[in-house]
Amino acid sequence: DAKTTQPPSMDCAEGRAANLPCNHSTISGNEYVYWYRQIHSQGPQYIIHGLKNNETNEMASLIITEDRKSSTLILPHATLRDTAVYYCIVRVGSGNTPLVFGKGTRLSVIA
Amino acid sequence: DTGVSQNPRHKITKRGQNVTFRCDPISEHNRLYWYRQTLGQGPEFLTYFQNEAQLEKSRLLSDRFSAERPKGSFSTLEIQRTEQGDSAMYLCASSKLGQGRKNIQYFGAGTRLSVL
Numbered sequence: 503d504a505k506t507t508q509p510p511s512m513d514c515a516e517g518r519a520a521n522l523p524c525n526h527s528t529i530s531g532n533e534y535v536y537w538y539r540q541i542h543s544q545g546p547q548y549i550i551h552g553l554k555n556n557e558t559n560e561m562a563s564l565i566i567t568e569d570r571k572s573s574t575l576i577l578p579h580a581t582l583r584d585t586a587v588y589y590c591i592v593r594v595g596s597g598n599t600p601l602v603f604g605k606g607t608r609l610s611v612i613a
Numbered sequence: 614d615t616g617v618s619q620n621p622r623h624k625i626t627k628r629g630q631n632v633t634f635r636c637d638p639i640s641e642h643n644r645l646y647w648y649r650q651t652l653g654q655g656p657e658f659l660t661y662f663q664n665e666a667q668l669e670k671s672r673l674l675s676d677r678f679s680a681e682r683p684k685g686s687f688s689t690l691e692i693q694r695t696e697q698g699d700s701a702m703y704l705c706a707s708s709k710l711g712q713g714r715k716n717i718q719y720f721g722a723g724t725r726l727s728v729l
Contacts, residue, residue: 545617545706546656546704546706546720551717598661598663598716600658601648
């Protein structure tokens with residue numbers, strides 16, 4: 503079973519920041535937080551991952567709380583093309599374990 | 614790097630028929646995963662290869678399912694005697710050993726199976 507809890511859906515106005523929360527209260531010390539997204543009719547796409555420090559790349563920022571029990575994915579300027587299902591996943595970073603997906607958050611970016 | 618390629622993209626079959634899907638991973642990726650996704654759900658793990666060795670199988674992989682990766686490159690997933698409950702999107706992902714803690718899986722676009 504997925505070790506994360508996410509809201510089923512969210513809306514965001516185009517051009518505004520989208521903040522997607524994720525709870526992972528049972529995360530272990532060696533588990534990373536990964537974010538993937540899935541645009542309709544496509545396979546999941548990697549976005550970002552982190553252990554305990556905040557991370558930023560060209561797609562998004564990841565903010566992890568100090569106790570690591572929750573995190574937030576931030577899309578700084580959402581566009582219509584960011585409409586997708588976003589999955590928050592916890593797993594051991596260096597292992598060969600498969601990804602365990604929950605139902606994710608369906609983000610709708612509205613013009 | 615042309616990405617993970619899956620064929621066919623769509624497959625319609627009658628109940629009881631056998632089907633086979635193919636996955637071509639990213640070049641030099643030695644790990645290959647199969648997942649299944651039904652409507653409204655996240656992908657679920659089926660099986661995993663490192664090179665040609667099948668290292669893990671999910672309890673979802675019934676006896677009717679078999680996966681191979683004969684030369685450690687492309688992989689096939691066969692479903693025998695298909696049932697309507699097999700209707701789903703079948704996703705393939707690959708990753709490269711040696712990425713350390715990065716271990717990012719890259720997914721193909723999937724094969725959508727409809728069993729009539």
